[in-house]
Amino acid sequence: MIMFDEVTKAYEKEHVFKNISFSIGTGELAFITGPSGAGKTTLLKLIYGAEGPDSGQIVVGDWVVSKLKQKTIPSLRQNIGVVFQDFRLLSNKTVFDNVALALSIHGRHHHEIRERVNAVLKEIKLIHKANVFPQYLSGGEQQRAVIARAMVSKPMILLADEPTGNLDPGNADVVMNLFRDINARGTTVLIATHNEGLYRGTGKRVFFINNKYIEKEYTA
Amino acid sequence: MRILRYSFQNAIKSIWREKWLNLLAVLSVSIGLSILGAFVIITLNLDSVLHRWSKSFGMVVYMNRELSREREDALEKYFKQDADVAGVKYISKEQALKEVRQVLGSNALIVDGVEENPLPSSFELTLKSELLEPAVVKNKAAQIKMMSGVEEIQYGEKWLSSLNTVSGAMKLGAVFLGFGIFTAVTFITYSTIKIFFYRRRDEIETLKLLGATRSFIRIPFMIEAFFIGFIGGVIGALATYGAYSFASLRIVEFMPAMKTNIAPMPLSAYALIPFCGAVMSIIGSLVAVGKIKY
Ligand SMILES: Nc1ncnc2c1ncn2[C@@H]1O[C@H](COP(=O)(O)OP(=O)(O)O)[C@@H](O)[C@H]1O
Ligand SMILES: [Mg+2]
Numbered sequence: 001m002i003m004f005d006e007v008t009k010a011y012e013k014e015h016v017f018k019n020i021s022f023s024i025g026t027g028e029l030a031f032i033t034g035p036s037g038a039g040k041t042t043l044l045k046l047i048y049g050a051e052g053p054d055s056g057q058i059v060v061g062d063w064v065v066s067k068l069k070q071k072t073i074p075s076l077r078q079n080i081g082v083v084f085q086d087f088r089l090l091s092n093k094t095v096f097d098n099v100a101l102a103l104s105i106h107g108r109h110h111h112e113i114r115e116r117v118n119a120v121l122k123e124i125k126l127i128h129k130a131n132v133f134p135q136y137l138s139g140g141e142q143q144r145a146v147i148a149r150a151m152v153s154k155p156m157i158l159l160a161d162e163p164t165g166n167l168d169p170g171n172a173d174v175v176m177n178l179f180r181d182i183n184a185r186g187t188t189v190l191i192a193t194h195n196e197g198l199y200r201g202t203g204k205r206v207f208f209i210n211n212k213y214i215e216k217e218y219t220a
Numbered sequence: 221m222r223i224l225r226y227s228f229q230n231a232i233k234s235i236w237r238e239k240w241l242n243l244l245a246v247l248s249v250s251i252g253l254s255i256l257g258a259f260v261i262i263t264l265n266l267d268s269v270l271h272r273w274s275k276s277f278g279m280v281v282y283m284n285r286e287l288s289r290e291r292e293d294a295l296e297k298y299f300k301q302d303a304d305v306a307g308v309k310y311i312s313k314e315q316a317l318k319e320v321r322q323v324l325g326s327n328a329l330i331v332d333g334v335e336e337n338p339l340p341s342s343f344e345l346t347l348k349s350e351l352l353e354p355a356v357v358k359n360k361a362a363q364i365k366m367m368s369g370v371e372e373i374q375y376g377e378k379w380l381s382s383l384n385t386v387s388g389a390m391k392l393g394a395v396f397l398g399f400g401i402f403t404a405v406t407f408i409t410y411s412t413i414k415i416f417f418y419r420r421r422d423e424i425e426t427l428k429l430l431g432a433t434r435s436f437i438r439i440p441f442m443i444e445a446f447f448i449g450f451i452g453g454v455i456g457a458l459a460t461y462g463a464y465s466f467a468s469l470r471i472v473e474f475m476p477a478m479k480t481n482i483a484p485m486p487l488s489a490y491a492l493i494p495f496c497g498a499v500m501s502i503i504g505s506l507v508a509v510g511k512i513k514y
Contacts, residue, residue, distance in 0.1 A: 049514065050429060073514040077431030088426045104226040105432045149430075 001026040001157060001188045002047060007056030007066075009042060016042050018212045019056065024190060024205075029183040031199040031220070032192040034209035040192035041085060043209070044159045047190070048080045049073050061156055078106055081150030081187075083160035087142055089134040089149075096121070096130040099149045106153055120152045124178065139166040143175065151182050158182055160191045164198055172198065223436055231443035238416060242448060245412040249405050249452025249501065250459065253493050256401040257460030261485050263390050268483035270387050271349070278307075279357075281343045281364055282372040285313075291369050292341060299345060304360060307346035313337045340371060354381040402500055405452070409445045409504030417441060417509055434512045441505045449501025453494030461490060 003023040009016045016039040024030050032040050045051040046058055049065050058065040063076045081102075089098050096117055103113045121127040124144045134142055143166055150158055160179065164172035176198055183189045191198070199206050199220040208216040235242050283292060292310070299308045311319075316339040321328040345364075347357065357380060365373045417424070424437055468482045 048429070070514055074431045074433045074436075077429065080431075082429065084429070088429065090423050090426060092423075101427075102430055104223075105427065105430050105436060107223050110225060 001028070001061060002190065003057075003059040004046075005057040005059075007046065007053045007058060009039075009046065009051065009053050015212050017209075020209075020214050021056075022207060022214055022217065024188060026188055027183070027186055029179065029189040029202075029204050030191070031204060031206045032190065032209060033194055033196070033199070033206055034215075036194060038209045039212075040194075040209060041161055044082070044161055044190070044192055047157075047159060048077055048082055074105075078153070079156045081153065081155035081158040083143075083146050083150045083158070083163050085161035085165065087134075087146045089142060089145060091134055094131050094133055095126060095137070095145050095148075098134065098145060099152050102149050102153050116152055117148075120148045124148045140168070140171045143167060143171075147175065147178060151178075151187075154185075155187060157188045157190070160189070160193075162193055162195075163191060164193065164195050169197070223439065227436070227439040227443055230440040231447070234416060234440065234444055235447055241412060241415065242444075245408055245448045246452045246455065248408045249449055249497055250455035252401045252404045252408070253453050253456030253497050254459045254463070256398060257456060257485070257490075257493055258463060259394060259397050260489065261460065261464055261483075263394050264485060265483045266390060267387060270383050273383065279345045279347070279361060279364070279373055279375040281345060281370055282340045282374070283342060284369050284371045285340045287341075287369045295367070295369060296343065299343060304348055304351055305345050306348045307344075309344040311342045311344065313339050313341045316341065354384055405449065405497060405500040406504040406507070409448050409501035410508045412448065413441050413445055413505040413508035416444065428512070428514055437512055438506070438509050441509050442502050445501040445505030446498050449497035449499070450494045452501070453497030456497065457490045457493040460485075460493070 001024055005021050006019045007021070008018055032043060034040055042051060046053055047060055047065065049068055053066050056066065060076065061079060063072065065076065068076060090101070093101065099117045099120060100113050103116060108116075118127065118130075121130055124147060126141060126144050126148060129137060129141060129145075134145065137145065143163065147160070147163065150160070158179070163175055163179070167175060172195070179189050179191065193199070202220050204220055206216075206218055206220050207214050208218075283295075296308060296310055299305050314337065317337050320339065324330065347360065351357065351360070354377065357375060358377065361373050361375055361377075364370060427437055464485065468484075471482065
């Protein structure tokens with residue numbers, strides 16, 4: 001589902017990755033870890049086309065992301081749900097409308113949008129905050145709203161960037177269980193985190209990035 | 221269609237949120253379009269006046285005084301068959317004298333003393349209005365003057381050429397003004413939409429990351445621009461119509477004879493104003509949003 005082949009990426013002249021290769025299978029749930037500044041966020045950005053590689057090939061589903069035309073980027077992104085590290089909730093829209101936005105972008109019918117959004121907000125236990133604006137939510141609630149937006153369109157792939165960074169351990173478990181459920185329904189899930197507790201004992205693959213390379217790949 | 225629903229909701233929200241800026245843009249657009257409307261009406265009216273004048277334009281062909289009645293009849297027949305001539309009016313010597321008497325009124329005694337009528341008979345020819353080009357008229361006049369029995373020919377050569385210049389200048393002015401207003405209206409909407417676009421740049425960045433297509437991002441701005449241009453145009457059209465009605469009332473009040481001379485702008489032209497405003501504004505918004513890069 002996700003394949004990196006000899007990918008090199010640099011910002012200005014500072015290399016983030018040098019010739020990294022790995023692949024993640026359809027329906028897999030995997031983790032990317034490494035110290036802060038190692039390039040976890042950059043790796044996710046390469047997958048949804050927010051950054052381009054300097055060399056190498058990136059394939060996501062049927063898309064060769066490294067050669068993607070501008071026009072094709074929307075269709076790639078419509079198939080990838082992203083839990084952004086900085087949330088990117090729109091402050092002038094309620095929780096409901098923020099989540100609904102992902103479906104409006106897909107051109108879904110408004111009846112379907114209402115049903116889907118309500119269902120997801122119920123599942124994620126945020127339905128009582130549906131008409132609240134993001135700035136009045138706690139960190140954990142905002143985090144869940146972002147996850148709701150990422151999963152509402154049932155994407156092929158879900159990318160999560162430090163999804164438990166702002167959460168206390170109890171909430172982190174809730175969120176992790178959510179990802180497991182999403183994965184169980186067939187979505188390929190890739191989680192970038194430096195929180196070891198999140199993957200320890202899960203039996204999932206972990207990629208440890210450090211110093212421009214994937215230093216270790218192991219099963220947690 | 222579904223994208224349109226979302227776009228409309230978004231555009232309406234934005235129009236309301238930025239109501240003062242939008243109002244300013246709408247008013248600016250309406251002022252621009254009113255100026256254009258007023259100019260079009262003035263041009264139409266001047267043109268209709270010119271048209272009327274040129275319709276009454278004629279050539280007076282004076283006959284040789286010794287010309288026989290038969291020859292005059294033959295000439296009249298000839299003029300009537302001429303495809304360039306719209307109307308022929310024969311004025312005999314006697315009629316000419318009568319007219320002179322009328323003009324002189326109580327001073328007509330002056331001509332009473334004259335024994336023989338000194339006036340020639342003449343034809344008043346009206347040319348087809350599409351031939352009222354100075355060069356064409358001049359040609360025609362030269363041609364007629366060559367005919368035997370024609371002594372003299374008079375026509376408003378200077379008038380005709382200056383009317384032509386005025387009408388040409390007005391049309392050129394309309395083109396320039398139209399272009400100027402087009403640029404102004406487009407620019408007004410361009411700046412307004414540019415401000416909205418800039419204020420929403422974070423939101424647009426997020427939309428792009430969520431997979432929004434270019435049209436999804438553009439259409440709300442286009443709807444907003446349409447609103448600015450269309451409403452501005454409606455206000456402009458109403459203002460133009462109001463000003464026109466008021467002005468024509470006042471003109472008729474002062475110069476009742478003008479009544480039949482006032483050329484109204486056809487209603488379809490008023491309907492065209494909001495449409496033009498909308499098109500100009502949408503072009504402005506497209507330039508403002510520019511090329512969307514992912
Ligand atoms: N837009 C950018 N321009 C320049 N340097 C960047 C940019 N984004 C990230 N970097 C740099 O690339 C490296 C990797 O960053 P990032 O992918 O955010 O790491 P992580 O998510 O693992 O903390 C860091 O050194 C960071 O400073
Ligand atoms: Mg990061």
